């Protein structure tokens with residue numbers, strides 16, 4: 377309780393560790409809230425949670441609550457999953473895919489992610505998972521970072537087509553990206569044009585909390 381109060385004045389770090397995938401995972405009290413950070417960016421809760429919440433609000437909480445199955449690529453501390461479960465009261469299935477088992481151990485210990493009954497966590501590379509899955513999803517949330525770096529596969533045509541295919545008709549993709557330099561803006565423009573086919577509608581929400589840009593894709597119908 378004291379740590380929480382003091383954290384309004386100065387952040388209080390309570391854990392710092394390395395993992396096989398991350399050179400630093402940090403659990404910190406900041407502005408009265410427990411957050412998970414990597415070496416150079418916020419991974420879960422805090423601003424990251426606000427960014428994805430904004431995307432979910434644009435899609436519409438009332439639409440999301442009616443969905444059957446949501447796929448979250450990149451789980452970390454699970455803040456978007458908490459928004460789905462606690463704020464939106466989503467009771468359908470949530471599958472969360474995370475490459476780093478250490479981050480899930482922290483999510484369970486510090487953020488009680490394992491108390492969410494309708495959540496199944498898969499420890500896997502998101503690229504591999506997306507290739508293997510036989511399911512179709514109403515909403516695919518893509519939030520994959522290695523510190524501030526976004527892996528290239530996310531922007532490759534193969535992955536884009538596969539994600540589009542896994543989406544049910546009237547389904548949505550919510551993609552969190554970081555734009556730190558001009559080449560990142562160009563990369564995002566290309567991504568949007570790759571989805572600009574007749575069965576998709578794409579929107580960009582720029583400058584959500586400084587460097588993040590959200591891309592929201594809606595699949596209006598299945599291709600003939």
Ligand SMILES: C[S@@+](CC[C@H](N)C(=O)[O-])C[C@H]1O[C@@H](n2cnc3c(N)ncnc32)[C@H](O)[C@@H]1O
Pocket residue numbers: 397418419420421424425428449450451452453454455456457473474475476479500501502503519520521522527
């Ligand atoms: C910004 S955090 C995710 C935050 C989370 N969506 C939330 O709402 O709190 C990014 C996560 O992506 C994970 N990640 C990085 N590369 C991955 C990959 N190829 N497959 C699955 N997860 C990956 C990282 O380990 C990290 O936990």
